[in-house]
Amino acid sequence: MAMSSENEHPVKAFGWAARDSSGHLSPFKFSRRATQEKDVTFKVLYCGICHSDLHNVKNEWGITSYPVIPGHEIVGVVTEVGAKVTKFKVGDKVGVGCMVGSCRSCANCKDNLENYCPKMILTYGTKYYDGTITHGGYSDIMVLDEHFGIKIPDNLPLDGSAPILCAGITVYSPLKYYGLDKAGMHLGVVGLGGLGHMAVKFAKAMGLKVTVISTSPNKKKEAMEHLGANEFLVSRNTEEMQFAMDTMDGIIDTVSAVHSLLPLIGLLKNNGKLVMVGAPEKPLELPIMPLLLGRKIVGGSNIGGIKETQEMIDFAAKHNIVADIEVIPMDYVNTAMERLSKADVKYRFVIDIANSLKPI
Amino acid sequence: MPSKCSTKCLNQTHKVFFDSRSVPRAFWENGDEDVTIKILFCGVCHSDLHVAKNEWGFTNYPVVPGHEMVGTVMKVGSDVKKFKVGERVGVGVIVGSCKKCESCQQDLENYCPQTIFTYNSHYTDGTKTYGGYSDMIVVDERYVLRFPDNLPSEGGAPLLCAGITVYSPMKYYGMTEPGKHLGVAGLGGLGHVAVKMGKAFGLKVTVISSSPKKETEAIERLGADSFLVTSDPAKMKAALGTMDYIIDTVSAVHPLLPLLSLLKLNGKLVTVGLPDKPLELPIFPLVLGRKLVGGSDIGGMKETQEMLDFCAKHGITADVEVIRMDYINTAMERLAKSDVRYRFVIDVASSLSQ
Numbered sequence: 001m002a003m004s005s006e007n008e009h010p011v012k013a014f015g016w017a018a019r020d021s022s023g024h025l026s027p028f029k030f031s032r033r034a035t036q037e038k039d040v041t042f043k044v045l046y047c048g049i050c051h052s053d054l055h056n057v058k059n060e061w062g063i064t065s066y067p068v069i070p071g072h073e074i075v076g077v078v079t080e081v082g083a084k085v086t087k088f089k090v091g092d093k094v095g096v097g098c099m100v101g102s103c104r105s106c107a108n109c110k111d112n113l114e115n116y117c118p119k120m121i122l123t124y125g126t127k128y129y130d131g132t133i134t135h136g137g138y139s140d141i142m143v144l145d146e147h148f149g150i151k152i153p154d155n156l157p158l159d160g161s162a163p164i165l166c167a168g169i170t171v172y173s174p175l176k177y178y179g180l181d182k183a184g185m186h187l188g189v190v191g192l193g194g195l196g197h198m199a200v201k202f203a204k205a206m207g208l209k210v211t212v213i214s215t216s217p218n219k220k221k222e223a224m225e226h227l228g229a230n231e232f233l234v235s236r237n238t239e240e241m242q243f244a245m246d247t248m249d250g251i252i253d254t255v256s257a258v259h260s261l262l263p264l265i266g267l268l269k270n271n272g273k274l275v276m277v278g279a280p281e282k283p284l285e286l287p288i289m290p291l292l293l294g295r296k297i298v299g300g301s302n303i304g305g306i307k308e309t310q311e312m313i314d315f316a317a318k319h320n321i322v323a324d325i326e327v328i329p330m331d332y333v334n335t336a337m338e339r340l341s342k343a344d345v346k347y348r349f350v351i352d353i354a355n356s357l358k359p360i
Numbered sequence: 361m362p363s364k365c366s367t368k369c370l371n372q373t374h375k376v377f378f379d380s381r382s383v384p385r386a387f388w389e390n391g392d393e394d395v396t397i398k399i400l401f402c403g404v405c406h407s408d409l410h411v412a413k414n415e416w417g418f419t420n421y422p423v424v425p426g427h428e429m430v431g432t433v434m435k436v437g438s439d440v441k442k443f444k445v446g447e448r449v450g451v452g453v454i455v456g457s458c459k460k461c462e463s464c465q466q467d468l469e470n471y472c473p474q475t476i477f478t479y480n481s482h483y484t485d486g487t488k489t490y491g492g493y494s495d496m497i498v499v500d501e502r503y504v505l506r507f508p509d510n511l512p513s514e515g516g517a518p519l520l521c522a523g524i525t526v527y528s529p530m531k532y533y534g535m536t537e538p539g540k541h542l543g544v545a546g547l548g549g550l551g552h553v554a555v556k557m558g559k560a561f562g563l564k565v566t567v568i569s570s571s572p573k574k575e576t577e578a579i580e581r582l583g584a585d586s587f588l589v590t591s592d593p594a595k596m597k598a599a600l601g602t603m604d605y606i607i608d609t610v611s612a613v614h615p616l617l618p619l620l621s622l623l624k625l626n627g628k629l630v631t632v633g634l635p636d637k638p639l640e641l642p643i644f645p646l647v648l649g650r651k652l653v654g655g656s657d658i659g660g661m662k663e664t665q666e667m668l669d670f671c672a673k674h675g676i677t678a679d680v681e682v683i684r685m686d687y688i689n690t691a692m693e694r695l696a697k698s699d700v701r702y703r704f705v706i707d708v709a710s711s712l713s714q
Binding site for chain 1: 463471532616617625631633634635638639640641643644645646649650651652653654656657
């Protein structure tokens with residue numbers, strides 16, 4: 001007999017879930033497993049709202065199984081540790097990003113690339129080792145295999161560090177992997193949202209020149225004065241785009257809507273790299289000639305492994321990088337989702353779980 | 361005073377045919393840095409067909425194609441250091457560049473924005489360039505290759521385009537680690553050379569093709585380790601996530617998703633063919649597997665020389681069908697149907713007559 005979400009585990013928990021593809025979130029009683037020997041249990045303090053949460057609750061990728069509690073940019077405080085836990089103690093701050101499990105034995109896992117493990121377990125909506133479905137951070141408590149816990153450096157504010165756990169690593173990892181992390185290089189960032197604004201901050205901290213490429217001219221002032229971008233290109237302004245052709249070593253493309261790659265490839269110098277971290281669900285048109293004539297590449301990247309996520313947040317702490325956020329109470333979440341779908345946020349909503357998630 | 365050279369050239373219609381009429385051209389005084397070459401053999405590259413038929417839209421008729429030529433040095437300019445009269449040399453796809461830009465300074469003349477192509481291009485003084493379907497050519501020594509002694513002219517000529525086109529990306533994208541697995545999509549002029557080079561690098565090589573009848577040839581003659589027919593779903597499924605890299609030589613429009621799926625994590629799909637329309641690129645497989653699609657365009661002069669020396673060392677030549685000049689139109693028709701194993705090479709010296 002199928003267990004209900006409330007009864008499948010021994011520890012009572014409470015959160016907000018979407019129950020169907022309207023994506024509407026509402027209070028939801030469920031349960032968490034008891035703390036196993038390598039687990040930490042923690043009280044959730046803050047959870048960022050990632051655009052993936054919106055895609056998921058509305059089943060835009062066709063893979064959602066309801067009810068789903070989203071949230072994979074989670075910061076909390078440890079309340080209990082299992083007998084074999086060494087990484088955390090009670091009272092420590094802990095962060096959780098997009099993954100809570102992997103096979104731990106394949107070549108990718110051994111290489112600290114759990115994010116590329118074929119059996120990676122996502123923080124929500126995926127089957128855990130025990131067969132139950134994982135539930136994310138729009139909830140009061142979580143139980144986590146310590147391996148997947150991230151230590152939050154002391155000098156980072158907790159609310160502003162939550163989004164770093166997904167948005168941050170999603171742009172940091174490709175900057176490193178594709179070698180777009182050297183001082184003096186010129187990086188383009190397409191799209192100025194949750195991912196884009198983090199890319200600007202990281203790249204500036206690495207000493208790169210940064211140009212933001214956006215469809216919205218009204219983001220220019222913010223991009224240059226507040227985020228420190230060196231230049232701003234409006235992608236629909238063909239003259240501006242032409243002038244900037246052949247100037248960039250790399251581009252991080254955060255846009256998940258279908259869009260044209262040709263003008264972006266044109267912005268790259270020879271040997272330039274266009275890295276996709278947004279994932280449009282329809283294929284894009286790839287013009288081959290420009291790729292060939294400049295020996296350019298289009299590559300992808302997907303979050304990062306745990307070791308690299310820790311490295312990333314330590315780098316963020318060293319350079320005082322946090323996300324720009326709008327803190328909201330739990331019951332604002334549906335409005336926040338609507339605003340997010342219109343990109344009406346600078347640049348991440350973060351739910352103040354501890355102070356506003358009240359059990360019914 | 362202009363000197364006339366006998367060349368085969370193309371009439372300005374879409375049907376390719378050849379006249380033997382002399383094409384007066386500005387006779388380049390063999391400049392101080394130039395060599396004059398008597399052409400012995402010239403490979404027939406698929407690009408020659410594209411340009412002859414103006415399929416890329418920028419052909420400037422009359423055009424004399426041919427950018428895979430081997431010949432003998434007849435004359436050298438006073439500043440020429442690399443070559444002597446009588447030496448066997450090759451000329452590939454480019455005969456000039458600006459020599460000053462960052463690409464030229466890095467021996468990447470092929471990425472210079474002012475590359476001058478061996479045919480259908482112009483020198484800075486406006487003189488048109490004419491290619492290797494002709495009896496002689498005058499070229500700046502920088503763009504001339506020394507032909508290794510043990511490399512036969514007929515089988516070596518196609519290396520000057522086909523060879524470097526696959527060698528360069530194999531080096532640049534790191535496809536040279538022994539034991540790794542290379543897929544070669546398309547088994548034509550480019551593809552068959554890629555198989556041979558892949559084996560010389562110590563790679564496991566799988567040919568990916570739409571033609572099942574090429575399998576025996578691929579394995580028994582070219583040395584491929586395995587052969588994958590793209591229309592066989594079971595075999596394609598079994599090969600998912602098994603390849604470190606793929607060289608895609610196919611120039612027809614084709615789906616990229618099946619090829620991307622064959623790649624392992626961090627896999628690289630490098631396209632060297634030239635489809636005339638954009639291809640569909642699914643983004644999810646790139647993101648979920650940290651894969652990339654890259655391009656590559658021939659190679660610089662230094663690297664082309666390195667490639668020829670590598671081929672000489674490993675006994676790599678193209679598989680060729682040697683033809684007479686007057687067979688060229690038939691050859692072009694057969695090439696359009698991929699009816700050649702795997703390159704036609706014109707015996708220019710023996711068959712190009714006034």
